[in-house]
Amino acid sequence: MDTSIHLSSPYGLRFPGPTVKSREKVEALLKQDYDDHHVFYTTGGFHNHVSHHILAAFSIGASPERLQAIYDDHARYQRAKLPSKGLNLTSKNFHEFVGDDETNYTDLLEFFTQEIKKNGRAKVVEEYAFHPDMVYRVIAGAYHPLIVIGYAMEFGSDLLAAEGLAQAGVHHGRLAPMYDKKGNFKYDGDPGITSALNALHLSSSQKKSVLQIFQEVQADKEIEKTLPQPSQSEKIYKVIENGVLPHIIKYASMWELQESEQDVKERLKELYQACIMAYAMSPRPGRKIKFDFFLMHAVTSILMLQAWLPSMSLFHQTQLLRSHLAMTLAWYCSRGRPALHPVVLDRYQTKLKTNTANPWAHVIDATIQHEEVHVCKIIRSIVQADALWGSEPLQFPGYGVIHEPYLHAAEMTLETIRNGEDPWDKVAIGWDEGWREDKDQAHAPTAPSEGVKA
Numbered sequence: 001m002d003t004s005i006h007l008s009s010p011y012g013l014r015f016p017g018p019t020v021k022s023r024e025k026v027e028a029l030l031k032q033d034y035d036d037h038h039v040f041y042t043t044g045g046f047h048n049h050v051s052h053h054i055l056a057a058f059s060i061g062a063s064p065e066r067l068q069a070i071y072d073d074h075a076r077y078q079r080a081k082l083p084s085k086g087l088n089l090t091s092k093n094f095h096e097f098v099g100d101d102e103t104n105y106t107d108l109l110e111f112f113t114q115e116i117k118k119n120g121r122a123k124v125v126e127e128y129a130f131h132p133d134m135v136y137r138v139i140a141g142a143y144h145p146l147i148v149i150g151y152a153m154e155f156g157s158d159l160l161a162a163e164g165l166a167q168a169g170v171h172h173g174r175l176a177p178m179y180d181k182k183g184n185f186k187y188d189g190d191p192g193i194t195s196a197l198n199a200l201h202l203s204s205s206q207k208k209s210v211l212q213i214f215q216e217v218q219a220d221k222e223i224e225k226t227l228p229q230p231s232q233s234e235k236i237y238k239v240i241e242n243g244v245l246p247h248i249i250k251y252a253s254m255w256e257l258q259e260s261e262q263d264v265k266e267r268l269k270e271l272y273q274a275c276i277m278a279y280a281m282s283p284r285p286g287r288k289i290k291f292d293f294f295l296m297h298a299v300t301s302i303l304m305l306q307a308w309l310p311s312m313s314l315f316h317q318t319q320l321l322r323s324h325l326a327m328t329l330a331w332y333c334s335r336g337r338p339a340l341h342p343v344v345l346d347r348y349q350t351k352l353k354t355n356t357a358n359p360w361a362h363v364i365d366a367t368i369q370h371e372e373v374h375v376c377k378i379i380r381s382i383v384q385a386d387a388l389w390g391s392e393p394l395q396f397p398g399y400g401v402i403h404e405p406y407l408h409a410a411e412m413t414l415e416t417i418r419n420g421e422d423p424w425d426k427v428a429i430g431w432d433e434g435w436r437e438d439k440d441q442a443h444a445p446t447a448p449s450e451g452v453k454a
Contacts, residue, residue, distance in 0.1 A: 001117055001162075003031045005055075005155040015364075015383070017061020025064040029054055029071045034159045037078040039105050039167045047144045047167075049373045050074045051160055052300075055151050056376040060383070062368045073371065082106050091115070095133040098169040109166040113158075121161045122311040125149060128165050130316055132183035136175035137168040139327045142294055143301035145171060146324075150304020153311050174237065177245050178326055185322050187253045207256040210274040210325065211397055216251065217329055218337045223247050227336060230428035235334040236294070244333050252326040259314045267321055268306060273394060275302045275328060276385060279378075280409040281340040281396075283444045287435055289344075289416045292335050293424035296378055298328045303381040336430020342396040346403055347445035350411040360386070363410050374424070375417050382410045 005027055033050040041048050053070050062070070082103055089097060089111040097104050115124045129138050129149060138145045149164035151157065180186055208216070217223060226247070228238035257267050275298040283289045305324055309317045332338075354362035360383070367379040386406035393401045417423050428434030 001113055002158050003027055005030070005157050015060050018058055019064075021064050022058055022062065022067060025067050026054055026058045029067065030157065030159055033071075033075075033078075034109075034163060036081060037075070038081050038102070039163065039170065040102055041078045043102070045102070045141065047141065048074075048078055050078070051151060051163070052147060052377055053373045055155055056380045057368055060364050060368060060376075060380060066368060074373070084110065087111075094128075094169075095131065098133055098137065100170070100172045102170045105166055105170050108169040109162055112162040112165040116158050116162055121152065121156070121158050125153070125161050125165065125308075126312045126316060129168065130183055130312075130319065132179070132181060134165075134168055135183040135319075135323070136173060136179050137171040139323050140168070140171040140173075140175055142297045142331075143304075143324075143327065144297075146308075147297075147301050147304045150301070150306075150308045154304070154307035174240050175245075175327070175330075178249055178323070185252070185319055185326070186249050206254055208251075208254040210255060210270050211277070213251050213254060213325075213329070214274065214278065214332065214340070215397070217247075217332065218339065220247065223333055223337070227333060230336065230431040230433040236331060239330065239334045244330060248326050248329050248333075251329055252322050255322060255325055257318050257322060259318050261314065264309065264314065264317045264321065268309065269389065271321060271325055272302045272306065272385060273389070275299045276382060276406070276409055277340060277342075277345070277394075277396065278328070278332060280345045280405070280412060281342055282335075282338040282429055283341070283344050283412075284339075284435055285341050285344055285444050287444055289412060289444050290423070290425040290429065290434075291413065291416060292338070292429040293426045294331045294335060295328075295338075295429075296374060296424065298324075298331060299381045300374065300377040303384050306384070336428060336434075338430035340396075341444075342399040342402055344444045345405050345408050345412075346399075348408040348412055349445070350408075351415055352411055359407060359411075363407070363414065366414050367410075370414070370417075372417055375413065378413060379410050382406050382413075386410075 005023065030051055033048070037048055037050065039048050040046060050071060053074065054067055057070055058067060082105065084106045085103060087097055087104065087107040089107055094108070094111055097108065112124065112128065115128070128134055138149070145164050145168035148160055148167055152160035152164055178186055223244060226239050226242035226244040228235040228242070232238055255267070257263065279291060279295045279299050282292055282295060302324065305320060309320065312320070350359075352362060352366070356362050363379065364383070367376050370376060383406070390406055394405045396402055425434065
């Protein structure tokens with residue numbers, strides 16, 4: 001199999017710094033990870049992030065030495081790839097072996113590797129990622145299969161394409177109710193949307209923007225009944241068990257999304273910006289800044305979705321965009337539906353010390369050196385947004401223009417997520433209980449007219 005990488009997606013992040021030597025180092029490390037490691041580094045389903053961190057750092061200029069250090073840091077706690085079970089997988093029967101069984105990973109990896117060798121990366125990824133028994137697994141596990149496939153398409157990696165599909169194949173099927181028997185997103189939520197109604201035929205009064213949908217979900221009293229308790233773990237499973245998916249289908253169906261190149265481009269931008277706002281505006285004014293671990297993944301995955309889209313049909317592009325929105329809404333509900341505070345992002349003042357004329361230069365350098373795996377990924381996603389839309393005003397309904405939103409989001413992240421710590425909030429960012437201990441730690445900006453909510 002071809003083990004080379006190259007920037008193959010027109011939406012890939014272009015940044016000066018990658019060299020021939022750093023590319024060769026990345027190729028060797030990715031092959032080593034493919035050969036040696038399982039997709040989960042624990043039996044509890046925690047994902048191997050070796051490829052994520054290495055490619056994100058490579059793309060923004062990390063040296064070969066830094067890339068090796070990143071690999072070594074991750075490799076020390078990875079699990080060895082499990083031996084093959086000798087499964088005789090074919091395109092006709094592979095779906096019988098997908099599901100919440102990590103022991104099938106090695107056989108699925110070999111199957112998808114051979115399929116890509118025979119039929120090519122783009123064709124195989126589209127065929128299997130949208131298979132009726134796979135489509136809902138691609139967005140499971142906090143988007144991780146989607147993320148790996150996105151990296152594969154951005155960097156032209158056959159190895160990662162096989163890994164991403166195999167990873168999807170060992171994820172749960174709890175999201176299956178959002179899709180019909182053909183693997184297409186349903187447009188029959190509850191209440192008010194019938195099984196025969198297609199989102200393209202919604203009346204103009206029913207069509208919503210992503211931010212409008214977030215605001216309506218935040219206020220929906222029926223969804224409130226499905227929310228877990230702040231003290232409960234595995235909150236995403238709790239909201240699904242409590243019946244949130246029909247509501248998610250209803251709201252995701254309200255998003256106006258048409259099957260055209262121009263509309264896909266505009267809706268991608270809208271979803272991308274909304275994911276960043278949901279992440280960066282969830283800290284409460286006047287309190288110590290904290291960022292939610294799962295809303296962060298909405299941002300890291302949206303860049304990968306952007307890199308993947310050009311290689312698939314327009315129909316599948318619209319399906320994947322709506323699926324990402326639905327999954328993000330589900331995570332948003334599982335986090336307690338935190339209110340979004342534009343003042344936090346708009347009025348943020350950095351404490352980062354920099355002597356550079358362009359503040360992004362310091363942000364990039366600090367990101368390359370950062371040891372926490374997700375920081376490099378989310379900063380990279382935010383950098384892409386700034387590169388594409390930083391010169392355009394970003395409006396938040398009822399507030400107005402948010403100034404330098406992407407730079408502020410990146411600076412807030414670097415100042416909050418420090419090396420040697422696990423500072424992501426995984427508990428209760430949307431509930432009052434998650435903020436009570438921070439009353440005397442006022443870090444996030446407040447507006448003169450906006451008081452601090454308990």
